[in-house]
Amino acid sequence: MTSNCGLYLHIPFCLSKCVYCDFVSFSGRENAFSDYAEAVAREAAYYKEKCKDKFFDTVYFGGGTPSVLPSLLLQKIVFALRKDFNILPDAEWSMEVNPATVDDEKAEVLKDLGFNRISIGMQSTNDDTLRFLRRAHCKSQFEETVKLFFEKGITNLNADFILGLPDQTKDEVVFTANYLFDLGVKHISAYALKVEKGTPLSKMVRENKVNLPDDDFTCDLYDEFRKAALKKGFERYEVSNFAQKGYECRHNLNCWQYREYLGLGLNAHSFIFGKRFHNIQNLDQYISRWMSEKNSVSTSRRLSKDEQKTEFVMLGLRLEKGFSVSEYDNLFNEEFYQKNQDIINRLQQQKLIIYDGEFIRIHPEKFYILNSIITEFII
Ligand SMILES: C[S@@+](CC[C@H](N)C(=O)[O-])C[C@H]1O[C@@H](n2cnc3c(N)ncnc32)[C@H](O)[C@@H]1O
Numbered sequence: 001m002t003s004n005c006g007l008y009l010h011i012p013f014c015l016s017k018c019v020y021c022d023f024v025s026f027s028g029r030e031n032a033f034s035d036y037a038e039a040v041a042r043e044a045a046y047y048k049e050k051c052k053d054k055f056f057d058t059v060y061f062g063g064g065t066p067s068v069l070p071s072l073l074l075q076k077i078v079f080a081l082r083k084d085f086n087i088l089p090d091a092e093w094s095m096e097v098n099p100a101t102v103d104d105e106k107a108e109v110l111k112d113l114g115f116n117r118i119s120i121g122m123q124s125t126n127d128d129t130l131r132f133l134r135r136a137h138c139k140s141q142f143e144e145t146v147k148l149f150f151e152k153g154i155t156n157l158n159a160d161f162i163l164g165l166p167d168q169t170k171d172e173v174v175f176t177a178n179y180l181f182d183l184g185v186k187h188i189s190a191y192a193l194k195v196e197k198g199t200p201l202s203k204m205v206r207e208n209k210v211n212l213p214d215d216d217f218t219c220d221l222y223d224e225f226r227k228a229a230l231k232k233g234f235e236r237y238e239v240s241n242f243a244q245k246g247y248e249c250r251h252n253l254n255c256w257q258y259r260e261y262l263g264l265g266l267n268a269h270s271f272i273f274g275k276r277f278h279n280i281q282n283l284d285q286y287i288s289r290w291m292s293e294k295n296s297v298s299t300s301r302r303l304s305k306d307e308q309k310t311e312f313v314m315l316g317l318r319l320e321k322g323f324s325v326s327e328y329d330n331l332f333n334e335e336f337y338q339k340n341q342d343i344i345n346r347l348q349q350q351k352l353i354i355y356d357g358e359f360i361r362i363h364p365e366k367f368y369i370l371n372s373i374i375t376e377f378i379i
């Protein structure tokens with residue numbers, strides 16, 4: 001593969017844990033911040049030589065809550081990345097932040113470090129819901145965070161929003177689309193709530209202590225939200241992602257378009273050097289491995305050609321524009337249309353997909369059955 005790559009940094013710390021979240025992140029581990037930054041810097045140095053011919057056009061700090069790290073440690077990590085990797089001058093630099101972790105000084109530092117895209121965890125516009133979710137902020141703090149970044153000149157802002165929350169109404173999701181537009185937010189990630197095993201939310205569900213909307217109603221909420229967002233000029237470019245023109249997240253687009261990325265940090269996943277691999281999940285072990293100059297990869301796998309083809313199609317179909325058939329043909333040296341003509345024609349007749357001679361994409365109204373359409377193409 002010759003195209004540019006993405007760089008992902010996992011920062012596994014949060015102010016507090018939200019009831020629904022099973023991401024690899026911890027609260028109350030401030031004592032590990034400094035060693036963690038050192039470990040990540042060492043991991044970056046380890047990949048320096050291996051990546052000397054790679055060019056990175058996106059850098060994504062995700063988590064957890066990267067903005068919880070003190071400015072000096074963020075600076076240390078950013079300097080290490082700039083030293084060890086060929087990061088293009090016009091690269092997209094994104095960071096996920098929680099509104100409760102950003103003040104004027106932090107916003108200024110992020111700007112100075114070169115971050116040009118900020119993804120803010122909003123989740124809901126309802127303060128009662130935010131309290132229930134054990135979010136560390138309220139709606140007005142979210143607004144202040146948006147304004148702060150605007151003041152610093154960072155206008156490429158995303159808000160994460162969750163659909164299917166307790167007592168969420170259609171009016172509320174329409175309000176949210178309009179509210180985010182009015183605030184000047186350029187990108188919205190709208191995720192359907194997933195009840196993850198082992199979270200406080202799943203315990204509440206088991207014990208009938210919370211009433212969640214059923215799947216049909218969550219689909220209705222998604223549709224209402226989508227219509228309201230489109231009306232305001234957001235375009236859906238991926239199942240859960242809506243952006244104003246030119247504000248699509250380049251980092252995520254790269255992953256869906258099957259470009260390479262290197263992930264550094266706890267539990268980080270990578271797809272590069274012809275392999276998929278990921279790091280261990282235990283924080284203390286991750287740190288101690290790098291402190292003794294040992295690699296932190298837990299599993300690594302070279303994908304077969306068939307697995308690669310399936311992944312290419314599965315990831316591409318998540319995008320509104322779908323996947324390029326000629327790119328597939330070039331990458332895998334075969335003719336996708338000729339090989340899948342019957343399925344393509346049948347799915348077209350059923351109005352489930354659209355094939356325009358170059359791209360194959362899901363019919364815009366059929367995204368709610370995306371997974372079952374994808375299974376038709378499993379190679
Ligand atoms: C790493 S967090 C974003 C930044 C920051 N940690 C925060 O929450 O403010 C990634 C996003 O994943 C989404 N998310 C996490 N767990 C989820 C779940 N169980 N169901 C739906 N969305 C979830 C949330 O919208 C969250 O903002």
Ligand code: SF4
Pocket residue numbers: 013014015016017018021022023025063064065098121
């Ligand atoms: S949603 Fe964000 S802030 Fe909440 S626990 Fe997960 S990573 Fe941390």
